[in-house]
Amino acid sequence: MTDVRYSAFAREARGVSPAYEALARGVAGDAELIALIDRLPEARRQPNLLFGSVRLLGGPVDSWAGFRAFVVERWDAVALQMRARITQTNEAGRCAVLLPVLASLPQPLALLEVGASAGLCLYPDRYSYRYGPYVLGDGVPVLDCVSDLLPSRLPDVVWRAGIDLNPLDVRSPADLAWLDALIWPEHEHRRTRLRAAAAVAAADPPLLVRGDLVEALPSLAARAPAGATLVVFHTSVLYLVPPEPRAAFVSLVRSLPGHWISNEAPDVLPPATPVGAPPDGHHNLLALDGRPIAWTRGHGQGMTAVRG
Structure with missing residues (x-):
């Protein structure tokens, strides 16, 4: 096939x-x-x-x-x-579609990304965002997104960690070269964005743990600071995971305190898929604790609220 x-x-x-x-x-x-x-x-x-x-x-x-x-x-x-190698596209632009959900949760936040690659999506509080005329933040890179959901603020992140089978380090030229190679040919704006986001991560490296998403998650989640809302999230990761461990992960993440944000292709986490996906191109489905929130474009360039 x-x-x-x-x-x-x-x-x-x-x-x-x-x-x-x-x-x-x-x-x-x-x-x-x-x-x-x-x-x-x-x-x-x-x-x-x-x-x-x-x-x-x-x-x-x-x-x-x-x-x-x-x-x-x-x-x-x-x-x-x-x-x-494994596919480890680390697109900081996806923070633009995560931000409206992150901003709505009780602050401060302890972020834990599954399939974190180099951890560039662990810095939603450090970047700035442009949703049409609405601009939020003053950091770099500036992430553009066409959206009918707007965040009210930047999140207050007090802890950031990730799990990956092969964590990448943006301070390594070889790792950065692989991240660059995964960017699609015409997307020079994403290459510029990668360099800017990599500079943010290099200045304050996240805690990245090498391991399986099911085996490593409980112990790492337990390290989140008390008083912060734990948020376990992933974007375009679970489609790479076979059905049995994927189901085990979903069961595990639902048992943890805090919240779970998923941003995956709509057939990856059934049966929560709503009707009415936008007709123009491939979309992921953003969900909070299994509840559909929005249809999102793969690199964070757009999102549309789920209706009905």
Whole structure:
């Protein structure tokens, strides 16, 4: 079903990354490339992992012919990267869709991100935001979002921590290069944003724990300071987790004190999915404690409140 996965990614990239839409469609229809990719473990066949690995190796992603030739000729090197790495897109822009929910919770907050990568989404209080004419904060980067939900304030964050199978450190040039390689080709504004957010994290590194999301969560959550509202959150992470541990995580996070914010594709956490998803492109579903709040764009560039 690898061809189906790449076809689905092409639809997700439509209108967002013409280069990746074209490459994903090309891969989906190419039996030779599909056969190569299918040699990898199922969890290592993701489009973002393939495209990011090619970019990290200096391969072309601006033409199908050049990309295909590079992958075939350099397959051993590409496969080595895909086996060694995981998709860890760390998009600080997603803080713009988390902010209205974070601002509504009892302050101060203790943030715990599952699938934190380098932890760039753990600084919603340090960035600034532009929701059309409404501007909040004076930090950098400035995160733009088209939204009909507006936060009333920046959150008061007193503790920030994360869990990841392979935590990244923005102070490491190699880790920063991988984060850069995962950004889609046309998105220079996201590269600029990555550098600005990385500078924030480098100046005050978060507590990042290497481990499994189920096994590591209880002990790390217990380290949150008393008197702060614990908020466990994740964005575009659980689709990478098989159904059984995903269900175990949901059961666990519901048992913890505080709140749980999820921002995932709508089929990842059924049956809470409401009707009425926006028709234009791929959307995630933002939920608080399992209750749907808003439809969100994948990189935090827009959100629409759930109606009904």
